[in-house]
Amino acid sequence: MTSRRTPAAVLFAAGLLALTACGTTSTTGDGAAPSPSAYPSVDWAARARDAAARHDARFPEIVAQCAGRATTLPPVPGATSTDPAADKYAENNGFKRELPDTPMAQCRGEAHATRIREALTGEGKTVPRTEAELRTALEGLGYTVDPGAISATSADGGRLWFEMxxxxxxxxxxxxxxxxxxxxxxxxxxxGGCWQPRGGH
Structure with a gap:
């Protein structure tokens, strides 16, 4: 008597075969396992240094304004609250917390904000009123504007935000x-990210 396999049984058997293959180590053509050097690790410190060098080359005036500022994070103050309700509120709104900045990063951020503010809203300037106008203005200042960095709504006569x-x-x-x-x-x-998260618990 010949056995008949349903399509479901065939799929189940294929799934079992795939699972038994998990965890196996691929080998080179001669049967030897690849050497660890085949998977080089990423040097994140070097990448950060390269990124900082690119920033400094693009915005030398920002670098000059903040020269000499500390590059270490300030100490984080310990929790002093004894109010359970306040502690619970802080826990529920923890998703809104920002990562601390070094004095150097804070200075550079304020310098970038001032640079953008003066370019977009300074005397004799026409403030952008649409997403396209704002994107063009920011890119003209040398910034990369990702999709989703600008938010606009036509409510209440038109509102325009950006976070980048x-x-x-x-x-x-x-x-x-x-x-x-x-x-x-x-x-x-x-x-993560520059837009304030909208959720919590």
Missing amino acids: HVYDGGPCVGGQLHAPVRIETHGPYLE
């Missing part, structure tokens, strides 16, 4: 271009 990371060792800079105009710097959020 100044790449290659720079800070988060953002704000609003509708009244009252506000452009400032801040550290990236604990959960």
Whole structure:
């Protein structure tokens, strides 16, 4: 009597074969396992130095303004609250916390914010009113504007926000271009990125 296998049984057997293959080590043509040098590790410190050098070459005036500032993080103050409700509130809103910045990074962030503010809203300037105008203005200043960095809405006569990371060792800079105009710097959020996370627990 011939056995008949349903398509489901065939798929199940194929899945088992795939699982038994997991964890096996691939070998070279002569059967020897590849040497560890075949998978070089990433030198993150070198990448950070290269990124900082690119930033400094693109924005020499920012570098000059912040020369001599400390590059170490300030000490983090210990928790002093004895109020359980305050502790719970802080825990629930922890997703809004920003990572600390060194004095050097803070100085550079403020310098970038000032540079952008003066270029977009200074005397005789026409403040961008659309996403396209803002993107063009920021890119004209030498910044990389990722998709999603600009947010606009037509409600209440039109509102325009932006949040961007100044790449290659720079800070988060953002704000609003509708009244009252506000452009400032801040550290990236604990959960990552420059836009404030919208969720919590």
